[in-house]
Amino acid sequence: MVMVFAGLIMLVSAMPRHELSGTWLTLLRVCFPSWRFFGEPGVQVQLLWRASEDDPSESSWRPAMRTATRSIGFLVWNPQATMRLSEESVVRDAVADINALDEPSREQIEDLTSFRLLRALAEASIGIHLASGEDPREREGPLHYELLVRSRAATEAEFGDHLQVPAHPYLPEKRKTRASK
């Protein structure tokens, strides 16, 4: 009986599935997993940003995703690593959604929830950068930033530019409040 049940679970898990998108379908995937993780190495992604007034060289791009490290309590506690994994999912979801569009316009891309989350990820990183006082410039208005998504497929040795998004304004919360007053 146990063996029949085991066979049934294996069969259901191994059945071919279409890629799911959207919160509800992804939730279904969480509750009924296929357990095919770490099969083929997928696309590795990086999300970078720079202020549009920065010098336009390669070195001016800053990483938007947080960095996590190995610590002594690696078995118990690493919230940075947990967030880093979730941030990679945000970038991968946006790349997958954009790739699924047929010759998309900028408006179509900007309308994707996954792309908006990608922007939010970059803006969260910009916010931390500005709050840290590392930015030498005095800014009154919004900061205009460019985005770059870089990716590397399993067959590629180096990261290549996947998507570059032109300048977009970002107004930190404090300045938004000041502006509204």
Place this chain on the structure above:
Amino acid sequence: MSALMASLAELASPLVALRTVELLCAASVALQTAENLVNLPALSETGTWRWSLVRRDLAQLPPPLLAVFDALMSPRSLALLSIMQLSCALAMFVDPRACWAMACFVTSLIFAIRLRGSVNGGSDSITLITLACVTLGRGLDHDGRVVVGALIYIALQSIASYVIAGVVKLRSSRWRAGEALRRFADGAAVGPPPGALRPLLRGPFARAASFCVIAFELSAPVALASPRFALMFVSGGLFFHALNAYILGLHRFFWAWLATYPAILFTATLLL
């Protein structure tokens, strides 16, 4: 070894096995919740997972239901939900009741919606499966068949997770060549492996390590053949998940799968 086998003999009792699963699952959920609390700023309107963006996916819901979600998903409500989840996980340690596991299940699902799917992929899935089975087993613990069924289901899902991941790897030429393992390690959330480990993930060492991973995962069903095999398998599993936690930063997987091991040990005693 004999002391270990004696402890294992105790797990032959469905209620002892269920309680052990419950305690390990409580530890796993408590650690996950504590991390979620630390990471709550990422769910605020200045973070990445802004509710104003995520709620676009739910816009088709009836307005009253959407209003419930709006109330639940604010940073303050999420903080309260996290504290409630942590309290329920801690309550599972001292007071075995179905309601604690059920509350943890529901709050985990709410967090999954909030993060558009899951926080940490596979570990969320196995945690939800374990919580659902603990809820069922604990709620109907007067009926031995339900407890046994819940434990068998956890064990089989856990075994399936290894076997299917092993088959997928075996079919991949990159895994067989050792290249995939190096690729996953180089792209780990916690950065590339430290210098001393790097040579072990190249050339013949990588092929040997990949072979060991695939062989371990495919050997999972053998764990059900006898309690001794089950003990060997879960010992290997502890080492496997500890390595994954160190190299890939998948520490949540360690606790989530550890919680299923008493169910595997129990199921192995059933088939004697």
